[in-house]
Each structure stands twice: as C-alpha cells, then as structure tokens.
Amino acid sequence: MTTSLERRRAARADQILDAAQNIxxxxxxxxxxxxxxxxxxxxxxxxxxxxxxxKDALVAALRRRVLQKMHARQAAALSxxxxxxxxxxxxxxxxxxxxxxxxxPRTAPGELRLLNALVGDPRHLLPPAAGSExxxxxxxxxxxxxxxxxxxxxxxxxxxxxxxxxxxxxxTSVHGVMQLEKLGHGHALSVDxxxxxxxxxxALLLGWGARAADLRRIQEAFHHG
Numbered sequence: 481m482t483t484s485l486e487r488r489r490a491a492r493a494d495q496i497l498d499a500a501q502n503i504x505x506x507x508x509x510x511x512x513x514x515x516x517x518x519x520x521x522x523x524x525x526x527x528x529x530x531x532x533x534x535k536d537a538l539v540a541a542l543r544r545r546v547l548q549k550m551h552a553r554q555a556a557a558l559s560x561x562x563x564x565x566x567x568x569x570x571x572x573x574x575x576x577x578x579x580x581x582x583x584x585p586r587t588a589p590g591e592l593r594l595l596n597a598l599v600g601d602p603r604h605l606l607p608p609a610a611g612s613e614x615x616x617x618x619x620x621x622x623x624x625x626x627x628x629x630x631x632x633x634x635x636x637x638x639x640x641x642x643x644x645x646x647x648x649x650x651x652t653s654v655h656g657v658m659q660l661e662k663l664g665h666g667h668a669l670s671v672d673x674x675x676x677x678x679x680x681x682x683a684l685l686l687g688w689g690a691r692a693a694d695l696r697r698i699q700e701a702f703h704h705g
Contacts, residue, residue: 505593522666563701570631578681582674
C-alpha cells in the first residue's frame with residue numbers, strides 16, 4: 481500500500497520531470513542542467529539529487545515517462561472503434577496509426593517535442609545501463625504495432641514478412657516525418673508533415689503487399705465514418 485510520503489515523493493518527482501520536459505522541449509536537451517532545473521523550480525541543486533542522482537538518471541526517467549505516455553495515447557487511439565471494411569481491420573489500424581501520429585503536433589505537442597529530442601538525437605545520450613531501463617517502454621510501443629502487422633498478414637491484406645522489422649521501419653519512418661515541420665518555419669520551403677505522413681504510410685503499405693483498392697476503401701470508410 482502506497483504511503484502518503486511515497487505519494488508526495490512521486491508527485492514531487494513528476495513536478496521535476498514536468499519542468500525538465502519543458503526545458504528540453506523549448507531549448508533542447510543540451511540546455512537541461514541540474515543547476516538550471518533547480519533554478520526553475522526554486523530548489524537547491526542538492527535537493528534534486530534526492531530524486532535523481534545524476535543528469536543521466538533524470539534523462540532516463542524522462543525517456544521512460546514519455547514512452548509510457550505515448551504508448552498510452554497510441555493504445556487509446558488504436559482501441560477506438562474503426563470504420564473498417566470487412567476483413568481489413570488490421571490494415572485499417574495501420575492506416576489509423578499514421579493518422580494518430582499526424583495529429584500529435586496538435587494533441588500532444590510537448591510530448592512530441594520531447595520524444596523528438598530524445599529519439600531524434602543521433603548521439604548515445606545515456607550509458608547502456610541507464611538506457612536499458614527505457615527498453616520495456618519502447619518494446620511495448622513497438623510490440624503493439626508488430627501485432628497489427630502480424631494480424632494484417634493473417635487477414636491477407638499484407639504479404640508475409642517479419643512483422644517486427646516492419647513495425648520498426650514503420651514507426652521510425654512515421655516519427656521521422658513529424659520532424660520535417662521544422663524545415664518550414666521561417667523558410668520559403670513549404671512542408672506539410674500530415675500530407676507526407678499519409679503518402680509515406682501508403683507507399684510503405686503498398687510496398688508490403690497492400691492492394692491499392694483496399695487502401696482506397698479504408699480512406700473512403702474514414703471519410704464516411
């Protein structure tokens with residue numbers, strides 16, 4: 481049974497992570513320091529170390545939390561009733577997954593910016609021990625997608641192949657498109673990530689054996705749903 485002290489400690493840790501997320505989302509990961517975070521929270525730096533004993537521990541906690549939140553959002557979106565043509569439920573869910581990601585700049589902008597910072601940075605941000613603590617959250621996020629690819633193969637809407645590899649390619653490709661919005665800010669280049677998202681999804685699914693007629697039926701069902 482959780483004690484009141486444990487609840488207060490968890491609430492305080494969440495407050496610290498909220499402030500850290502705001503710093504990373506607005507200024508980037510390199511701007512996150514224990515000293516600046518303590519200043520934002522009006523804490524003594526030593527007080528933060530009672531909750532996170534290093535910056536690595538703080539970043540690891542941020543990554544675990546954003547993966548858990550994104551997984552919860554993804555699961556909720558995919559659990560909604562789908563306006564699916566007969567025998568195309570799994571393929572419809574995969575198209576819906578792309579739509580879910582396309583809406584993240586509006587539905588979860590802070591979480592998306594944090595995920596971009598933590599996942600999009602090519603550097604190894606954490607030592608192996610700290611990074612491995614985030615593995616369950618990433619696995620849960622991707623395994624749900626893997627199951628959809630397996631179901632799409634079982635229903636005959638996609639050709640047989642490794643559903644795990646397809647899940648990895650689909651997630652990383654879709655997530656990468658979301659970062660293209662940065663190219664359009666203050667620049668003559670016009671980028672529509674939502675349009676590109678759907679084009680990417682269509683191209684990948686067609687390449688993996690989806691029939692163009694089935695994808696048209698799914699889009700028509702979405703418009704009439």
